[in-house]
Amino acid sequence: MDIERTAGDACPIALSLEHIGDRWSMLILRNAGVGQTRFDEFQKSLGIAPNILARRLVALTARRLLERRRYTDKPPRDEYLLTKAGRDFLPVLHALGAWGTRHFSNGDVTGLIDATNGQPVLPSIVDRSTGQVLSNMNLRSAPAVTT
Amino acid sequence: MDIERTAGDACPIALSLEHIGDRWSMLILRNAGVGQTRFDEFQKSLGIAPNILARRLVALTARRLLERRRYTDKPPRDEYLLTKAGRDFLPVLHALGAWGTRHFSNGDVTGLIDATNGQPVLPSIVDRSTGQVLSNMNLRSAPAVTT
Numbered sequence: 001m002d003i004e005r006t007a008g009d010a011c012p013i014a015l016s017l018e019h020i021g022d023r024w025s026m027l028i029l030r031n032a033g034v035g036q037t038r039f040d041e042f043q044k045s046l047g048i049a050p051n052i053l054a055r056r057l058v059a060l061t062a063r064r065l066l067e068r069r070r071y072t073d074k075p076p077r078d079e080y081l082l083t084k085a086g087r088d089f090l091p092v093l094h095a096l097g098a099w100g101t102r103h104f105s106n107g108d109v110t111g112l113i114d115a116t117n118g119q120p121v122l123p124s125i126v127d128r129s130t131g132q133v134l135s136n137m138n139l140r141s142a143p144a145v146t147t
Numbered sequence: 148m149d150i151e152r153t154a155g156d157a158c159p160i161a162l163s164l165e166h167i168g169d170r171w172s173m174l175i176l177r178n179a180g181v182g183q184t185r186f187d188e189f190q191k192s193l194g195i196a197p198n199i200l201a202r203r204l205v206a207l208t209a210r211r212l213l214e215r216r217r218y219t220d221k222p223p224r225d226e227y228l229l230t231k232a233g234r235d236f237l238p239v240l241h242a243l244g245a246w247g248t249r250h251f252s253n254g255d256v257t258g259l260i261d262a263t264n265g266q267p268v269l270p271s272i273v274d275r276s277t278g279q280v281l282s283n284m285n286l287r288s289a290p291a292v293t294t
Contacts, residue, residue, distance in 0.1 A: 010255060010256050010257050011177070011244070011256065011257060012244035012245065012247045012248045012252060012256040012257065012258075013173070013174070013177050013240050013241075013243055013244040013247070014174065015244070015247040015248070015251055015252060015256055016243045016244055016246055016247030016251070017170045017173060017174070017243070017247075019247060019250075019251055020243075022169060022170070023164045023169070026160070026164060027160070027161065027164070030158070030160050034288070084250075085246075085249075085250040085251075087282075088246060088249065088250065088282055089246055090281075090282070091242075091272040091280075091281035091282050092239070092242050092243050092246050092272065093160050094160075094272065094281060094286070095238075095239050095242050095272050095281075096160055096163045096164070096167075096239050097158070097159035097160040097162070097163055098159065099163055099232075099235060099236055099239050100159045100160070100162040100163030100164075100166060101159045101162070102232075102235065103166075103231075103232040103235065104162055104163070104166055104232075105159060105162060108157060109157050109158065109159040109162055110157050110158060110159065110288040110289060110290060111159075111288070111289050111290065112286050112287070112288065112289065113286070113287050113288075113289040114274070114279075114284055114285065114286065114287075115285040115286060115287040116284075116285055119276070119277075120276075120289070121274045121276075121281070121284065121286060122274060122275040122276065123272050123273070123274065123275070123281055124272070124273055124274070124275040125238040125239065125241065125242050125270050125271070125272055125273075126270075126271055126272075126273055127261070127268045127269060127270065127271070128269040128270070128271040129266070129267075129268075129269065130266075131278065132261075133238075134237075134238035134241060134242075134268070134270055135234075135235055135237070135238050137261055137263075137268065138261065138262040138263055139237075139241070139259050139260070139261065139262060139268060140259070140260050140261075140262040141181070141257040141258070141259065141260075142257060142258050142259065142260040142267070143257060143258065
């Protein structure tokens, strides 16, 4: 897929999609977010072909969403840990999940809770300064702002 | 890609990814969000092969993220409009873009502004009830909650 065509695009969404990769990559990051670190864990839980998984782990490591760490030398075995950018992607995945729950679920998908108090959590996307819900706003692209 | 393996998954993220499709689909939705509706517009702005674009438009329509509407009969021509679910996906794309801007940009990507007052908008993902920022929370999956 010639997604590289978007590389010169000044659009941050295109930039993000280039870093994330495909759906498998997003599911790997999701699973890393619940504590999985090892090839076998990802492979078994995702039911993904080993060669596909291996390629995705290499790509996610190259894009610095995962960090590879050797955990044993005999035999040589690596594990994969979320980087800061990888961890920061998890809320985006939760917002994506909340969107799917709103529009396509029949109450048959899991929700999120705050592990500290057991309260349900519903991801909402708001403007950081005003707290306004983005879906109620009239937005426009503009030259870069510093975050 | 055998993503259908995740179809029986109770995970809302997997559910969402099945509906969204690939990166091209997300870029099509992004462009629909800025007012593009016609095949030629999508094709030209994305630099996407016509057969790939045609397949993505069919899939996005089947999954009810876009709605097809005939705008002229001679010759027969359709346009594609965001459905409610498609429109509601735009904030997720903006949150994705904000993530990429934070981690991968050199200040060379566009930002968002509130079209009504020109103020910069920085998407943030928070819990709807408490306003807590998700990246600061300790989250866990739990049986479905009603949104």
